[in-house]
Amino acid sequence: MEIDELYQTIILDHSKRPRNFGELPPPATKGEGYNPSCGDEVVVFISQSPQGTIEQVRFTGQACAICTASTSLMTTQVKGKTVAEALGLKRTFIDFLTQDAIPATGLGNLQALAGVKKFPQRLKCATLGWHALEGALKTNVG
Amino acid sequence: MEIDELYQTIILDHSKRPRNFGELPPPATKGEGYNPSCGDEVVVFISQSPQGTIEQVRFTGQACAICTASTSLMTTQVKGKTVAEALGLKRTFIDFLTQDAIPATGLGNLQALAGVKKFPQRLKCATLGWHALEGALKTNVG
Amino acid sequence: MVVNSLAERYRADFPILDQKVNGFPLVYLDNAASTQHPNCVIDEIARYYREDHANVHRGIHALSSRSTKLYEDARARAARFLGAASADSIIFTRGTTEGINLVATSWGTAHLGPGDVILITEMEHHANLIPWQIAARRTGASLQYLAVHGDEGTIDWSDLERLLSQNRVRLLAFTHISNSLGCINPVRAICATARRHGVTTLVDAAQSAGHAPINVQELDCDFLVFSGHKCCGPTGIGILYGNPAVLDDMQPYQFGGEMISRVTYESADWKPGPHRFEAGTPHIAGAIGLNVAMDYLETIGRPAIQANDHHLGEVAYERLSRLPGIRILGPRRERAGLISFQLGATHAHDLVAYADQFGIALRGGHHCNQPLMRKLGLQATARASFYFYNTESEIDRLVEVLEAAIKYFGA
Amino acid sequence: MVVNSLAERYRADFPILDQKVNGFPLVYLDNAASTQHPNCVIDEIARYYREDHANVHRGIHALSSRSTKLYEDARARAARFLGAASADSIIFTRGTTEGINLVATSWGTAHLGPGDVILITEMEHHANLIPWQIAARRTGASLQYLAVHGDEGTIDWSDLERLLSQNRVRLLAFTHISNSLGCINPVRAICATARRHGVTTLVDAAQSAGHAPINVQELDCDFLVFSGHKCCGPTGIGILYGNPAVLDDMQPYQFGGEMISRVTYESADWKPGPHRFEAGTPHIAGAIGLNVAMDYLETIGRPAIQANDHHLGEVAYERLSRLPGIRILGPRRERAGLISFQLGATHAHDLVAYADQFGIALRGGHHCNQPLMRKLGLQATARASFYFYNTESEIDRLVEVLEAAIKYFGA
Ligand SMILES: Cc1ncc(COP(=O)(O)O)c(C=O)c1O
Numbered sequence A, B: 001m002e003i004d005e006l007y008q009t010i011i012l013d014h015s016k017r018p019r020n021f022g023e024l025p026p027p028a029t030k031g032e033g034y035n036p037s038c039g040d041e042v043v044v045f046i047s048q049s050p051q052g053t054i055e056q057v058r059f060t061g062q063a064c065a066i067c068t069a070s071t072s073l074m075t076t077q078v079k080g081k082t083v084a085e086a087l088g089l090k091r092t093f094i095d096f097l098t099q100d101a102i103p104a105t106g107l108g109n110l111q112a113l114a115g116v117k118k119f120p121q122r123l124k125c126a127t128l129g130w131h132a133l134e135g136a137l138k139t140n141v142g
Numbered sequence C, D: 001m002v003v004n005s006l007a008e009r010y011r012a013d014f015p016i017l018d019q020k021v022n023g024f025p026l027v028y029l030d031n032a033a034s035t036q037h038p039n040c041v042i043d044e045i046a047r048y049y050r051e052d053h054a055n056v057h058r059g060i061h062a063l064s065s066r067s068t069k070l071y072e073d074a075r076a077r078a079a080r081f082l083g084a085a086s087a088d089s090i091i092f093t094r095g096t097t098e099g100i101n102l103v104a105t106s107w108g109t110a111h112l113g114p115g116d117v118i119l120i121t122e123m124e125h126h127a128n129l130i131p132w133q134i135a136a137r138r139t140g141a142s143l144q145y146l147a148v149h150g151d152e153g154t155i156d157w158s159d160l161e162r163l164l165s166q167n168r169v170r171l172l173a174f175t176h177i178s179n180s181l182g183c184i185n186p187v188r189a190i191c192a193t194a195r196r197h198g199v200t201t202l203v204d205a206a207q208s209a210g211h212a213p214i215n216v217q218e219l220d221c222d223f224l225v226f227s228g229h230k231c232c233g234p235t236g237i238g239i240l241y242g243n244p245a246v247l248d249d250m251q252p253y254q255f256g257g258e259m260i261s262r263v264t265y266e267s268a269d270w271k272p273g274p275h276r277f278e279a280g281t282p283h284i285a286g287a288i289g290l291n292v293a294m295d296y297l298e299t300i301g302r303p304a305i306q307a308n309d310h311h312l313g314e315v316a317y318e319r320l321s322r323l324p325g326i327r328i329l330g331p332r333r334e335r336a337g338l339i340s341f342q343l344g345a346t347h348a349h350d351l352v353a354y355a356d357q358f359g360i361a362l363r364g365g366h367h368c369n370q371p372l373m374r375k376l377g378l379q380a381t382a383r384a385s386f387y388f389y390n391t392e393s394e395i396d397r398l399v400e401v402l403e404a405a406i407k408y409f410g411a
């Protein structure tokens, strides 16, 4: 049944028990994602190591299963990556969801969101956390 | 052929050789009619006798055959009438053109405009001179 | 007792309903967003383009006369549909949103100023809220709200008298039926109170014009707006009714052909009546299709549609209220044919996506009621909304699928 | 040589043309007012209502996704049709008139002030004239005109350079093809001159979008507007193209659903891109029908339509110019497919009524060009306007009937 393609077991799992849920205190930076059409809201917090890698990442918010799971999965993937690597992964992930025949190379668990390809209306949900991440990465630590 | 119903001989005659064409000097009053959708313009001038009857009536303007003929015919009909009679004739005439089965009693030559019943788009043309007449009648001599 | 007589008689007129979605028969419960179209409306639009189309008003050839007649017939029909005394009170718009924007701009600019108050309710659709925020900002007037209480969405209308006495309220704009709460506001009493205080009224009839009998003379409102697409009519067309007393001295909204009287290079003046507010070539086919839609609804009878709505609304309330963890907005009784709810922790988007997999069309989101949702502590709800072609067994099907969703998404 | 290849190939696609009017085969020569619709457009509108209709954007159920996709596909098609770099530059409007009103309000209010000049030509349609009179009055800017010379309707475009150097011109708005003169303005050169002076440009493409290839990037204009109903599309839908550089900081025009980002009881902010300018439920079926119309025109090819127009326009000029007492407006060569004329002392209304009795649909009046008519000492003209489905023998028929009219009304 198609619905299970969208809500794969791992998605339902991450939506019910999101990983890295919570806030990070300053000097961690944060980025916000907001989807006006459904009210999904996520806030992503990151702290960077002196070497410029992502040391810690957390998120909070109220959102649908796809958005929550995608953000949760994202947090498990970007930890330890450099800013450039994380943003590269974001591009790869969005290309994977929006273009035909893009291999899932390097996406790991994020592949579970493949079902979104068939539900273009949910694309915003699946990418909201990533946009928030980009916001957090581009916020200068003051 | 229907076109001859609209442009009866008398209409074509009055449109090519309008009767009572020209202006009247003050204290004659004047009323204007303007049809924005086609640019028809007529100005009707009247002078009243001390008894309150229409003594003289003239008109000028640039308009289509229906409008010119209708105004010309109107001038031949209202001369000598009281204001109330003239306005009554206006009502009868408009009712005749817009309602079904209204007898042409008392309309005289104006009956020649019966063809307009089949051409509702031309109603404004056929009545413009009458509206100008009403304007002239309601203008107070200053 | 199962009452489905309207659906039994009329459902077959709607070709779109006879299809499968994701392998299941379509259950269309998104009527508050847009209703579907009976064959007679679709056929008339096509017939018009095949036989009669030309531009209106300015032409005197046969096609143009036919188009003009059909277009003006639609205006006359809309006047009858709303109980207006004259077709001159009827302005064609794109829809409810444009109608309210027109009033906010053309009426608002002329009649609002610093110290004046625009009064609306907390349950207004964004279309009846943001235009007034903007009008207030532009004119220096202030915008005040009648409060909505609790999930029932009650407004204490007795408050109105007080607010009108204590403030220089110039305009009261409110919805007849709320698109997210499903409550029905007492239009007639409200307008009577406003009239006593000399306050101009605007009724947002987007959710009611196709669902309940409306007579603007009895309601005694100044403006009333609705959208064709929410009452079996085409997209892109709507109606603004304006009381002649307020309409006659209102300035135009848009400028161009058809609405002018005399134009020079220096200035222009306007036609009288509704044409003044319809600049440019109008949506002719839309008006003509809407005429047929209104005729169709009159044949069914809006009192019958209203009774059917109440019934479906109450049935839905009863059956949905048995679901574990459900939170339903709006009153239990005397409700319109729509129901808005939250199911446990499951986000409305997931519910709607899930239901769609079983052929059920729901809407999920803030329903253009963001501030109200926020006030109620909600981000989004799922909403099922009915029309006369819906049946009780469709409600049963909805309940079934929601039960499955609870299991699917439940912790 | 008789060239009717386009009509031979495509005329049968237009069911409306195959009818008798007053006992004679319809000769539809009122295309500048509104064109007719091929079966593919009419069928797609009906199909949409029968199979796919639901409200767009806010919904995630199947019908709503299909509607949204069709609606956004239409936007992408319009971008290709106009050579725009991105669909985000395309705003759906009711038509040309609304497009210009939107720009005059949203752009005008923000960019015009006392001392500024809005420059238009003396040949503008009321839709591209009155909104600027109003914008000037509201902002304190002044409205100036590029003069039209003689019946040919020539504009001395070399004057433009001077006017732009000597005045603080902020906006230049002009028509691509004049709807009463039939002349074609050199858009590209005009926009290049304006660009050099930093002047924003608006092109009224109502008469050209369906008649000539258009590439907004090559033309380098800031705004371009047209109406669907003048290029085989449905009524009630049109396009406003906006250069991203000017569109991005423009305030919304109407306010309501679909166009907002976040709304509180105190304030609201807007979505980015074209959605900001599309408040409320849009004319979904209109956009979808227009998509098919644009596709249809692309299949024929606008260069071919343009060549056909030129040919019919010149043939009409040649044959009509032989009629005694005729006065023809616009240039003899390089003219669009429309011809506006006066015949002796016979009023245009009488001519049009007469022609209608023989099945010929002409338009008579000021064609929404009142000031230009007045300047030329005319009250009204009759106008024949062609599209690719018209034939040379229809022009012959027109000449025949005009000859008879001369006898009928002649002194
Ligand atoms: C040059 C021109 N501009 C603007 C318009 C107005 O178009 P619409 O009535 O579709 O808004 C027209 C058509 O009447 C036109 O010919």
Ligand SMILES: Cc1ncc(COP(=O)(O)O)c(C=O)c1O
Pocket (backbone or CB within 6 Å): C032, C033, C094, C095, C096, C097, C098, C125, C127, C128, C175, C177, C178, C179, C204, C206, C207, C227, C368, D257, D279, D280, D281, D282
């Ligand atoms: C109560 C209410 N008002 C206004 C609107 C706006 O209607 P439209 O989008 O047709 O302009 C809607 C529909 O969404 C509504 O439900």
